[in-house]
Amino acid sequence: MSRVPKVAYFCMEYGLSADLPIYAGGLGVLAGDILKTAYDTKLPLIGIGILWENGYTTQVISPDNWPEDRPQKVDKKYLTDTGKQIKVTITGHDVHCKIWLCDAFNNAPLYLLEPLDMRGSFESLYCGSEEDRVKQEMVLGIGGVRALKALGIRPDLYHFNEGHAVLAGIELISEKMEAGMSFEEAWEKTKDEIVFTTHTPVMAGNESHPRELFMHLGANRLLTSEQLALIGGSPFNMTVAGLRLSHAANGVSAMHATTARVMWQDIKDSAPILSITNGVHRGTWQNPDIYRAYLSKGDLWSEHQKAKLRLFEEVRRQTALSLDPDVLTIGFARRAAPYKRSDLIFQRPEVIEPLLNGGSLQIIFSGKAHPYDYAGKEIISTLVKYSKTHPGRVVFLENYNIDIAKLMVQGVDVWLNNPKRPLEASATSGMKAAMNGVINFSILDGWWPEACRHQINGWQIGGGYQGPEQNYYDLVSLYDVLIEEVLPTYYERKHQWVRMMEESIKMSEAFTAERMLYEYYNLLYYPSLTAINVKAKNLSVLQEV
């Protein structure tokens, strides 16, 4: 009998459905896709997360072109009350948390903690003060470990998706210290139980907090301030802690793993950083009619046009504008972060205006800015203003979510991504586009260097250049490829276009969440269990593995 490791997956956000809006973006959608894939493949993985009272943010565009946040209560109709509660002690006060189960979306079980006390600190995902953030991480980490116990679940491994969950490691160490182990011994033993995924290739994006704050809130549990520093440094860095609390870690694309290894090379006692490229859940993202047409060598183009019309219907619903289904349509949807350079394509009006005004190009944008991110809101506002000055040519769809993403990655012709290299850890929306025959047109960053065969299954921008004047290089390359290759292929060589769509779908088979999850099991989970068993010298169990 083979033994499959039972894994508790910890994440701050889960994107399972637009109807349960407890996600902000790629991290959550990835976590949601993993749970759906575990369900499909019957792998014993369960999720641990937080039930945010107001989810993330519902963001609509005001008449003066500004993204405004409208708090909306998350509907609990997709959740089941387990009847169980746990508590986490924060600044000496007990915060009781209800445990909800979500299994309504053909997903592996997801247990969500709903704090019943200090509710003001748990209103919305990634919102609140720094102190609130640590409280949230205490509920996820410390509360998560306790919730598993309360539910009678004994995982073989804890998988921390990003640094938000690392306080679960502090809890696991403290439990062992309570049972009489020394700190050092408890830390070593705990490492055996933890694997860690890092997502952030920018130093500033890796969250850290003063140790004093941890001590004040009780996030240290039984550890002294000095012991905290041994794990996370000072200030306490959540990624450093993840790397030192785990025995194996991974980056989310080959390029990102390389970047991460260099970033963290000076961290003593760090887990090795492997590369496991993200993937996406086909059942969620791939249009079955498009895939069927691809498999049967049927009329892929007409299925694509149908998806395009469905997207244009949403455009009409939101904006009352009609787009032309025979015009090359570029899609660009992502979180508003400066490195993503959402408005790069507009930088030289003398190049882009004639294409838009002359009727050979349409662009559909979508995206949200973090509620506190003024610069991000400026980016959104700029895009909205372009849509106002180019009615029917440039469109901005408000309140980007899983439903809008689905329409866009199935219904545009080209998926544009032009981040500043090497700041995109993976990017998964391009994988969703590819599996629908939507052709990627992207900087060689994140997942794209692994997938791109220029002019065969997509187009690269910028030739991997990284250096001074990168904006200028990338912009020239973007226009060059757009004008010399993308537009002529679309308008003059439809046959080649459809071949590229087919190649795109074929290539996307390597970027499914199923492949990703098997890599997690084969490269992170099974080896961990084997190593633990070898350490325990329990050869009968080892043979089962």
Ligand SMILES: *Cc1c(COP(=O)(O)O)cnc(C)c1O
């Ligand atoms: C896929 C997805 C993302 C992540 O896309 P990136 O390409 O990584 O930016 C973000 N938000 C939603 C709603 C998605 O569906």
